[in-house]
Amino acid sequence: MNPPLNIAIAGLGTVGASTVRLIQSHGPLLAARAGREISIAAVSARDRERDRGIDLARIDWEDDALALATRPGIDAVVELIGGADGPAKELVEASLGAGRHVVTANKALIAHHGTALAKLAEDKGVSLRYEAAVAGGIPIVKALREGLAANAVERVYGILNGTCNYILTTMRETGREFDDVLAEAQALGYAEADPGFDIDGVDTAHKLAILTALAFGCEIDFDAVHIEGIRSVTADDIRFAEELGYRIKLLGIAQKTEDGIRQRVHPSLVAHGAPIASVEDVFNAVVAEGDFVETTLYEGRGAGGGPTASAVVADIMDVARDDGVATFAIPADQLSPSRPAPLEHRVGAFYICMTVRDEPGVMADITAVFRDERISLESMLQRGRSPGEPVPVVLITHETEEAAMIRALARIAGLETMTAPPRMIRIETL
């Protein structure tokens, strides 16, 4: 048997503690599968006294996480601190710089600095692994990097944030409004006290940026991701969408186009029959479409101590076997520069929700705008009548270029009978 892989873990929150628990409870299993023992040599966290329900008695403690990077005898550093910059980045840079492998669950770090860190790792001949950064326990990084490596990927998309999916699922099931469900999710611990990172789509965008680099072999470009969150989705939208045969999901979508790679995060109408439409509650799912494999789907828990630790330790085992795979499937110095495709060129169908005063001629005004922009309509819903009062009107368009839709919405917003700005949600053909 080979000598043990000595690891140091920085950060002992939920994921860090679960990682320690997993390694301690599955020692012989991990050794058999990794070809060598995985030994936790040192840990670091903010509070040494806190009871985490794990036994740290025989593990060295460092008050300063950064010291782990150069601590003698460490083969790999596991970064579970979090945050795109600050101590996490310092630790990862210093560890790679010192020739240690790094395993991290830090999506913000990889999304913002992944290309540079990958170059550093590959210069130093060590591994940088981040399976836990995308979709928690689902081994989607490995699937894209290795399992589907024979394919030219055409599109990759997914439900990448469990909090948003939980909120949208609950809104649909209960008919309640966003604010109400968010407050409940916060009370239950499914959403953070400061939920912006999740519900405004930033977390999904971090994960998408990573998937994009892996799938298309380009440098990570988080700034190229178009990001919309789910705050503006209403109970009415969800109900109308259901009636029209769709479910609303927050999707991250990356697609190869003639213009380059288009990356976007936004609420999307997805037909009931699409496999991803039935992914509910806190579950995540990713669909990868390759030219030979066609469509594949991966579903599981996208967060939580156990699933995330599963991914972290799988990475550690890959490191233990020294599997020779590049950080983003191809060597970092061969990644192509990002070439973002503008969203305005996207061609797709739209769901439009308008609140209009119920009076003669309203529909004529609206449809005239669509006619002028050469946007054809597939269906229209107007529920209830109350002359002179505001009523919701919902339209589904046929496929049109996004630029035309933006012009049409601007004109419709200016119509005198519109009592609130019109809202649109993109319909995705999956």
Added chain:
Amino acid sequence: MNPPLNIAIAGLGTVGASTVRLIQSHGPLLAARAGREISIAAVSARDRERDRGIDLARIDWEDDALALATRPGIDAVVELIGGADGPAKELVEASLGAGRHVVTANKALIAHHGTALAKLAEDKGVSLRYEAAVAGGIPIVKALREGLAANAVERVYGILNGTCNYILTTMRETGREFDDVLAEAQALGYAEADPGFDIDGVDTAHKLAILTALAFGCEIDFDAVHIEGIRSVTADDIRFAEELGYRIKLLGIAQKTEDGIRQRVHPSLVAHGAPIASVEDVFNAVVAEGDFVETTLYEGRGAGGGPTASAVVADIMDVARDDGVATFAIPADQLSPSRPAPLEHRVGAFYICMTVRDEPGVMADITAVFRDERISLESMLQRGRSPGEPVPVVLITHETEEAAMIRALARIAGLETMTAPPRMIRIETL
């Protein structure tokens, strides 16, 4: 850049031709991701003249596949001949024996001889890879072997045969009977002229036996798989199941129990809400449940040239990188002996379909049998009335031990009012 990986391909049917096409069309992509060029040095197939739509001009030809095993300059042999024994087995044994890596799509070979072949490969210090043998393009072998390697797997199950899933889906959608749909599937090329291998569950069992070894670290034991196919599933069964909230799927299920590992292939009633229930047509899906990752699902095309070639070439790329992973996740000489758990000990619910003469007292006789076996009933369906004539009666039981159900069915079969043998389908809680 490392020297090319020189491969030889034996068998140029649909999968072999697609594999050649993939490698020829994606040369630079594969080289970037594998770290070295993948070069097809030689091929062998039965008919040299046949037009396969691929360019073999610059590839050496061997009339005798077995010659590839010892042909100078070959690093890896790709076996796409098929069959558990005969030329495929000879070639794989000879290739491993000669110190060449082997990649195969041959589920029968691995299911029957996997343990011995893995030992041979590992003795010789080479890789034996078989991603394409299970669920086509879905990288489920890699997921179990590496992505979920940190978990103790508790259960793995799946829809592993596209032909059966297509037939069951079509029966449900059209209300037609099995024989009729099978004939159509044969006409469309979705089912073989000799369909037994698929519809009697043997193909599913091959794949399940492989998943079992991978998931639980035990020697492959195909003979321990309880196998039932789908020939006896009727249009009535499917309709009744739908009415009761279930879909019928042919599942392969392997589960760790106190008695050992239970492996079984049979039609199963699956609740509509289960993710695998919505996997339809020719699609395959596998669910793996680990103690840390919890439930994960993998879905995609389980057959066809493109998806299978995707898996074959992914294996070739792993071989090119020399990733150091054992054949069945742990070294073959550490696989535990098979310890099959008897099916009679399974505890679960059942769907029972009986055809009885519609007369007073029938239900009293039937329910008395269940009472005697301490089997409690959850629901009963009897559609239509025609006094004195045979009518179908459907029961759903609560959970009971399978042995009790077998005794009950034997007694019910003997009731004078029963006009045909009662049939049962297991209900799976997924």
